[in-house]
Amino acid sequence: xxxxxxxxxxxxxxxxxxxxxxxxxxxxxxxxxxxxxxxxxxxxxxxxxxxxxxxxxxxxxxxxxxxxxxxxxxxxxxxxxxxxxxxxxxxxxxxxxxxxxxxxxxxxxxxxxxxxxxxxxxxxxxxxxxxxxxxxxxxxxxxxxxxxxxxxxxxxxxxxxxxxxxxxxxxxxxxxxxxxxxxxxxxxxxxxxxxxxxxxxxxxxxxxxxxxxxxxxxxxxxxxxxxxxxxxxxxxxxxxxxxxxxxxxxxxxxxxxxxxxxxxxxxxxxxxxxxxxxxxxxxxx
Numbered sequence: 001x002x003x004x005x006x007x008x009x010x011x012x013x014x015x016x017x018x019x020x021x022x023x024x025x026x027x028x029x030x031x032x033x034x035x036x037x038x039x040x041x042x043x044x045x046x047x048x049x050x051x052x053x054x055x056x057x058x059x060x061x062x063x064x065x066x067x068x069x070x071x072x073x074x075x076x077x078x079x080x081x082x083x084x085x086x087x088x089x090x091x092x093x094x095x096x097x098x099x100x101x102x103x104x105x106x107x108x109x110x111x112x113x114x115x116x117x118x119x120x121x122x123x124x125x126x127x128x129x130x131x132x133x134x135x136x137x138x139x140x141x142x143x144x145x146x147x148x149x150x151x152x153x154x155x156x157x158x159x160x161x162x163x164x165x166x167x168x169x170x171x172x173x174x175x176x177x178x179x180x181x182x183x184x185x186x187x188x189x190x191x192x193x194x195x196x197x198x199x200x201x202x203x204x205x206x207x208x209x210x211x212x213x214x215x216x217x218x219x220x221x222x223x224x225x226x227x228x229x230x231x232x233x234x235x236x237x238x239x240x241x242x243x244x245x246x247x248x249x250x251x252x253x254x255x256x257x258x259x260x261x262x263x264x265x266x267x268x269x270x271x272x273x274x275x276x277x278x279x280x281x282x283x284x285x
Contacts, residue, residue, distance in 0.1 A: 020043035020071065028041045028057055
């Protein structure tokens, strides 16, 4: 044990903590430079929590050299399973087929009957039946908008490459791992950018104004509910105001909303007055 290991051990004793690592567990880190595996990732807990905590090493995640580690604390409590009700995907609906099927199904209903509740149930059943045939519905947990079968295949290739290089460390396997990881990250970044461009192109200020400004505030770091969003442009990471300005620029390129000249003049005048007042404050200070 070197001096750093002794420092960690002394810290563990001073804090009265228990080490959760098991010597039989799989190594968590692969060094591409030295082509070796090790376990620099340590988990600690107090004695009472350590007795009911299990540590497991997971499969690789997104080509990282560190494997994810899951710490599970068993408190003998029944976990409440969250259920997300399926939602209708109206964007992928076949509306022409829905109109045809609903017409066919509703024409069979006797609307001249005095049993209003019975007719209402029949009408509701007919509309729902047509909707089930023509409108997709579902709900996926941990949904990633840009994820595709191609990315899933590339992710599995990276996982396989990491397993191979850990079992058989060699220059060839290391080069193969670097190539597959680089390709996965490149394709992931491309998919993220395409998904972002598609999202901004679909935003409509007249219909989705609240949604758009909520996204802008989040990008600008002004939202308390959401964490600031980071964006990438020409290998530069944009956050807060820079990210918000980039969103506005991107949206202006795809937006078809016309602004009258008078309103443009008013906006420019407001900007000039704001800049002028800001300059005056700086001069006084």
